[in-house]
Amino acid sequence: MQRMLQLILDTIPNQSRDGITFHFLLSNNKMSLVTDSPVHSSSSDDFAAFLDTELDSNSDISPDQEEEDDYDTDNKRIKRCKVEVSESIEDPQGSTSHGDPEQSLEASVMKDVSCTHPGVMGGMCIQCGQKMDDASGVAFGYIHKDLRLANDEIARLRDRDLKSLLRIxxxxxxxxxxxxxxxxxxxxxxxxxxxxxxxxxxxxxxxxxxxxxxxxxxxxxxxxxxxxxxxxxxxxxxxxxxxxxxxxxxxxxxxxxxxxxxxxxxxxxxxxxxxxxxxxxxxxxxxxxxxxxxxxxxxxxxxxxxxxxxxxxxxxxxxxxxxxxxxxxxxxxxxxxxxxxxxxxxxxxxxxxxxxxxxxxxxxxxxxxxxxxxxxxxxx
Amino acid sequence: MFFHIVLERNMQLHPRHFGRDLREKLVSKLMKDVEGTCSGRHGFVVAITGIENVGKGLIRDGTGFVTFPVKYQCVVFRPFKGEILEAVVTMVNKMGFFAEAGPVQIFVSNHLIPDDMEFQSGDMPNYTTSDGSVKIQKDSEVRLKIIGTRVDATEIFCIGTIKDDFLGVISDPATAS
The missing domain is CATH 3.40.50.1000 (HAD superfamily/HAD-like)
Known part of the structure; x- marks a missing residue:
C-alpha cells in the first residue's frame, strides 16, 4: 500500500500535489485514477479519502527519478501478467504508471476483519470469499468435490452437530x-x-x-x-x-x-x-x-x-x-x-x-x- | 450481471454444407457450439442474438474444411463480487447450503447465514429461525450477495452470504404450494 502511494506521489510534481483529490473512474473493466473527476463510483470513495489523508501526511517527500524508473519496469511486468483484468492508475499529468488498486484495497479490508478461514470451497474461503491457494485441512469430497475444512471448523461443526442431534x-x-x-x-x-x-x-x-x-x-x-x-x-x-x-x-x-x-x-x-x-x-x-x-x-x-x-x-x-x-x-x-x-x-x-x-x-x-x-x- | 456484447469465433465448416444454406448452417453450428458454454473472461454465453459479420473463409490445407471468422452479438452472464443475486436452493447440509442462479453454483456457508437460523436435520434438512417463521430448504428462493467468484474454463463457482440487510428467503416452497 505504502509503496503504491509512494509510486503515485513520485509521479506527481511536488508543487501540484497539495489539494489534489483522487477518484476512481470505472469504465470498460479498466480502473483509472483521475483528479477531480465528476464521475466516480461510490465503492471507491473510501479509497479516495484514504489517499487524500495519506497524501497530506506525506507531502514533504521529494520525487526520486531513479526509483520511479525501477517501479515502472516492475509494474509493466505486473501488467503483462494480468491479461484478463487490466487495471491502471493514471496520474493527472498523463505520464502513466500502473498498479493494482483493487488488490491493496482488498488487503486492507481483510486486515480489519481478520478471517480465520474455516474452510475452502473451490479455492475460496467459505467465510470471506478470499482466494486461497494452499490445500490445507481435511477434504470433504462427499459433500462437495472442492470442499476442504480446517480442523477447528470440523471441531466446531461436530460440537454443534452433537447438540442438535442430542436434542432430537x-x-x-x-x-x-x-x-x-x-x-x-x-x-x-x-x-x-x-x-x-x-x-x-x-x-x-x-x-x-x-x-x-x-x-x-x-x-x-x-x-x-x-x-x-x-x-x-x-x-x-x-x-x-x-x-x-x-x-x-x-x-x-x-x-x-x-x-x-x-x-x-x-x-x-x-x-x-x-x-x-x-x-x-x-x-x-x-x-x-x-x-x-x-x-x-x-x-x-x-x-x-x-x-x-x-x-x-x-x-x-x-x-x-x-x-x-x-x-x-x-x-x-x-x-x-x-x-x-x-x-x-x-x-x-x-x-x-x-x-x-x-x-x-x-x-x-x-x-x-x-x-x-x-x-x-x-x-x- | 448480464451483458450484451460482440464476440468473435473461428468456425470450421465441412465442405458438404457449402451451398445456398451455408450461412444458416454456420449460424446454427455457432449456436450449438457456443450457447451454454463459459469463458473465463465473459462468463456464460446465454444466447446469440445476432450475427454482425461473417468474414472470408479460409480453406484448411489437407482437410478441405473452411474456417470462417464470425462476429456475433450475444447475451452473457457473469457474476461479480458484491453483486446481489436471486438463486434457488439445491442442497442444504450442516455446512451451509448450495444454490443455483441459472448456470452459476453458489455456496453459502453456515458462517454467513444469520446466527438466529439453526440447522435442522431430518427428511428435509433446513435452516430455521427459532420461532420457525423463516425456513431455508431445498427449492427455497433466496436473495444473496456474492463475496467471491472463481471462474473456470467450464464453470463459475461463487461464495455467497445472506448475513446482511434485505438478504435471505424471498419465497418458501412450503408456503407457496
Missing part, C-alpha cells in the same frame, strides 16, 4: 455396504448354479420391492440383506446414518439408491474410498459427528484400527458363491442353496436390537440431564 435424541451410525447391508458380485462371476437368479431380479424403477438387482451398466448383481429395509427405517428414527464403504464413489451412490430410493436416510452422507484420508483405513475424521456419539457397523475390524471402541462387528453376509470363494469358504453359498438369512432373526434384526438397547441406555433418563458427557463407547 439421535446418535450417529456409520454403515458399511458390502457384506454388511448387501452383497454384490460381478455378473461374470455368477456360477451356473446361480443362473436362476437372473430371472428373479427386481425392477430398478421400484426398488422398494425385491432385494435382488441387476445393474447392467456396472456389470453387477446385487443382493440386499434380508431385513435391510426395515432395519434402515427403524434405525433412521434413532440415528443419523452415514454410508462408509471402501468401494468406489459411483458404486456407493448406486447402492445408496437401492437402499434409500426416497433419499431420506443418507442425503449427501455417502463416503467412499476416495474420501478416506488414509489408504486401506476407514477413519471417523471425515464424519462430521462427535466420536462419543458414533456407532459403526462393519464386517471388517482391521480397517477401523483407530475406532475399535465405536465398532460393532457384523457377521459377514455372503450370498453369492464368488463372495464365499473370495473369503476362502468352500461350502455352498446361500444362493447355490437357494436359501437366505432369516428375515426375522437374521444378523440385521439382531443388531437392530443391540442398537436400540445402546440408544436407550445412552438416553437413559436416570443418568441425569447432561447428555453431552455421555459416550457410546462405554456401552458399545
Amino acid at each position: 435424541r439421535k446418535l450417529c451410525l456409520v454403515l458399511d455396504l458390502d457384506h454388511t447391508l448387501l452383497n454384490s458380485t460381478r455378473i461374470l462371476d455368477v456360477t451356473p448354479e446361480e443362473e436362476y437368479l437372473k430371472n428373479q431380479t427386481g425392477s430398478l424403477q421400484d426398488v422398494s420391492k425385491g432385494s435382488l438387482f441387476r445393474l447392467d451398466f456396472m456389470h453387477m448383481l446385487t443382493k440386499l440383506r434380508p431385513f435391510v429395509h426395515t432395519f434402515l427405517k427403524e434405525a433412521n428414527n434413532l440415528f443419523e446414518m452415514y454410508i462408509y464403504t471402501m468401494g468406489e464413489r459411483s458404486y456407493a451412490l448406486e447402492m445408496a439408491k437401492l437402499l434409500d430410493p426416497g433419499k431420506v436416510y443418507f442425503h449427501s452422507r455417502v463416503i467412499a474410498q476416495d474420501d478416506c484420508t488414509q489408504r486401506h483405513q476407514k477413519g471417523l475424521d471425515v464424519v462430521l459427528g462427535q466420536e462419543s456419539a458414533v456407532l459403526i457397523l462393519d464386517d471388517t475390524e482391521h480397517v477401523w484400527a483407530k475406532h475399535k471402541d465405536n465398532l460393532i462387528l457384523m457377521e459377514r453376509y455372503h450370498f453369492f458363491a464368488s463372495s464365499c470363494r473370495q473369503f476362502g469358504y468352500n461350502s455352498k453359498s446361500l444362493s447355490e442353496l437357494k436359501s437366505d438369512e432369516n428375515e426375522s432373526d437374521g444378523a440385521l434384526a439382531t443388531v437392530l436390537e443391540v442398537l436400540k438397547r445402546i440408544h436407550s441406555m445412552f438416553f437413559d433418563p436416570e443418568l441425569g440431564d447432561n447428555l453431552a458427557d455421555r459416550d457410546v463407547r462405554q456401552k458399545g
Whole structure:
C-alpha cells in the first residue's frame, strides 16, 4: 500500500500535489485514477479519502527519478501478467504508471476483519470469499468435490452437530455396504448354479420391492440383506446414518439408491474410498459427528484400527458363491442353496436390537440431564 | 450481471454444407457450439442474438474444411463480487447450503447465514429461525450477495452470504404450494 502511494506521489510534481483529490473512474473493466473527476463510483470513495489523508501526511517527500524508473519496469511486468483484468492508475499529468488498486484495497479490508478461514470451497474461503491457494485441512469430497475444512471448523461443526442431534435424541451410525447391508458380485462371476437368479431380479424403477438387482451398466448383481429395509427405517428414527464403504464413489451412490430410493436416510452422507484420508483405513475424521456419539457397523475390524471402541462387528453376509470363494469358504453359498438369512432373526434384526438397547441406555433418563458427557463407547 | 456484447469465433465448416444454406448452417453450428458454454473472461454465453459479420473463409490445407471468422452479438452472464443475486436452493447440509442462479453454483456457508437460523436435520434438512417463521430448504428462493467468484474454463463457482440487510428467503416452497 505504502509503496503504491509512494509510486503515485513520485509521479506527481511536488508543487501540484497539495489539494489534489483522487477518484476512481470505472469504465470498460479498466480502473483509472483521475483528479477531480465528476464521475466516480461510490465503492471507491473510501479509497479516495484514504489517499487524500495519506497524501497530506506525506507531502514533504521529494520525487526520486531513479526509483520511479525501477517501479515502472516492475509494474509493466505486473501488467503483462494480468491479461484478463487490466487495471491502471493514471496520474493527472498523463505520464502513466500502473498498479493494482483493487488488490491493496482488498488487503486492507481483510486486515480489519481478520478471517480465520474455516474452510475452502473451490479455492475460496467459505467465510470471506478470499482466494486461497494452499490445500490445507481435511477434504470433504462427499459433500462437495472442492470442499476442504480446517480442523477447528470440523471441531466446531461436530460440537454443534452433537447438540442438535442430542436434542432430537439421535446418535450417529456409520454403515458399511458390502457384506454388511448387501452383497454384490460381478455378473461374470455368477456360477451356473446361480443362473436362476437372473430371472428373479427386481425392477430398478421400484426398488422398494425385491432385494435382488441387476445393474447392467456396472456389470453387477446385487443382493440386499434380508431385513435391510426395515432395519434402515427403524434405525433412521434413532440415528443419523452415514454410508462408509471402501468401494468406489459411483458404486456407493448406486447402492445408496437401492437402499434409500426416497433419499431420506443418507442425503449427501455417502463416503467412499476416495474420501478416506488414509489408504486401506476407514477413519471417523471425515464424519462430521462427535466420536462419543458414533456407532459403526462393519464386517471388517482391521480397517477401523483407530475406532475399535465405536465398532460393532457384523457377521459377514455372503450370498453369492464368488463372495464365499473370495473369503476362502468352500461350502455352498446361500444362493447355490437357494436359501437366505432369516428375515426375522437374521444378523440385521439382531443388531437392530443391540442398537436400540445402546440408544436407550445412552438416553437413559436416570443418568441425569447432561447428555453431552455421555459416550457410546462405554456401552458399545 | 448480464451483458450484451460482440464476440468473435473461428468456425470450421465441412465442405458438404457449402451451398445456398451455408450461412444458416454456420449460424446454427455457432449456436450449438457456443450457447451454454463459459469463458473465463465473459462468463456464460446465454444466447446469440445476432450475427454482425461473417468474414472470408479460409480453406484448411489437407482437410478441405473452411474456417470462417464470425462476429456475433450475444447475451452473457457473469457474476461479480458484491453483486446481489436471486438463486434457488439445491442442497442444504450442516455446512451451509448450495444454490443455483441459472448456470452459476453458489455456496453459502453456515458462517454467513444469520446466527438466529439453526440447522435442522431430518427428511428435509433446513435452516430455521427459532420461532420457525423463516425456513431455508431445498427449492427455497433466496436473495444473496456474492463475496467471491472463481471462474473456470467450464464453470463459475461463487461464495455467497445472506448475513446482511434485505438478504435471505424471498419465497418458501412450503408456503407457496
